[in-house]
Amino acid sequence: EDKVVQSPLSLVVHEGDTVTLNCSYEVTNFRSLLWYKQEKKAPTFLFMLTSSGIEKKSGRLSSILDKKELSSILNITATQTGDSAIYLCAVEAEEASYGKLTFGQGTILTVHP
Amino acid sequence: ETGVTQTPRHLVMGMTNKKSLKCEQHLGHNAMYWYKQSAKKPLELMFVYNFKEQTENNSVPSRFSPECPNSSHLFLHLHTLQPEDSALYLCASSHEYRGLDGYTFGSGTRLTVV
Numbered sequence A: 001e002d003k004v005v006q007s008p009l010s011l012v013v014h015e016g017d018t019v020t021l022n023c024s025y026e027v028t029n030f031r032s033l034l035w036y037k038q039e040k041k042a043p044t045f046l047f048m049l050t051s052s053g054i055e056k057k058s059g060r061l062s063s064i065l066d067k068k069e070l071s072s073i074l075n076i077t078a079t080q081t082g083d084s085a086i087y088l089c090a091v092e093a094e095e096a097s098y099g100k101l102t103f104g105q106g107t108i109l110t111v112h113p
Numbered sequence B: 001e002t003g004v005t006q007t008p009r010h011l012v013m014g015m016t017n018k019k020s021l022k023c024e025q026h027l028g029h030n031a032m033y034w035y036k037q038s039a040k041k042p043l044e045l046m047f048v049y050n051f052k053e054q055t056e057n058n059s060v061p062s063r064f065s066p067e068c069p070n071s072s073h074l075f076l077h078l079h080t081l082q083p084e085d086s087a088l089y090l091c092a093s094s095h096e097y098r099g100l101d102g103y104t105f106g107s108g109t110r111l112t113v114v
Helices: none
Strands: A003-007 A010-014 A020-024 A030-038 A044-050 A055-057 A061-066 A072-077 A086-094 A099-105 A107-112 B004-007 B010-013 B018-025 B031-037 B044-050 B053-057 B063-071 B073-079 B087-094 B109-113
Touching: A003 A086, A003 A099, A010 A020, A010 A055, A020 A030, A020 A086, A020 A107, A020 B018, A030 A072, A044 A055, A044 A061, A044 A072, A072 A086, A099 B031, A099 B044, B004 B087, B018 B087, B031 B073, B044 B063, B044 B073, B053 B063
Parallel strands: A010 A107, B010 B109
Antiparallel strands: A003 A020, A020 A072, A030 A044, A030 A086, A055 A061, A061 A072, A086 A099, A086 A107, B004 B018, B018 B073, B031 B044, B031 B087, B044 B053, B063 B073, B087 B109
């Protein structure tokens, strides 16, 4: 059975801090790993990673995949209160018919002013 | 708005009721999904539709019945639910070949079964 584990489950920091969120996975026929930010309801897409060692960046957020270690990290530098959210990691498996996502439990990030 | 619209936003229903959740996307995607998000549990895939054909049913009880009349619309028909079915139900869509944009989620329907 496919499995995704995120750590830590929750994190409280102050504005300006840098945080690193972790995601490890066990999946048959790995296709890609995705990061989402969920503030109220709709998870919003952050990154899709398919190749090991290539960092993806978007502003203060960056992420990298390590296929050898079956893991990924999401870094947020100079955190702001608006970064407070649940960060979801999901792995996409390449099925015979179609891809599907297996999600981790999420990391709840709280950024205090 | 993400481009995936779900209605209603909130729904309270009794265990003997029948109701339907609706999802609509105009992103040109050809695959649509239902996910369930319960408190303190990971998002769980329920159903996958690709070009209107159901390609995945993740061992979901028959009291949940999906319908996909076309690639833009997806329904989840609910009947005789249990209190443990209370959750956030999220719809998502994607291209068959997803490229860089992954899956797009709607804002969900918060369902409470009383």
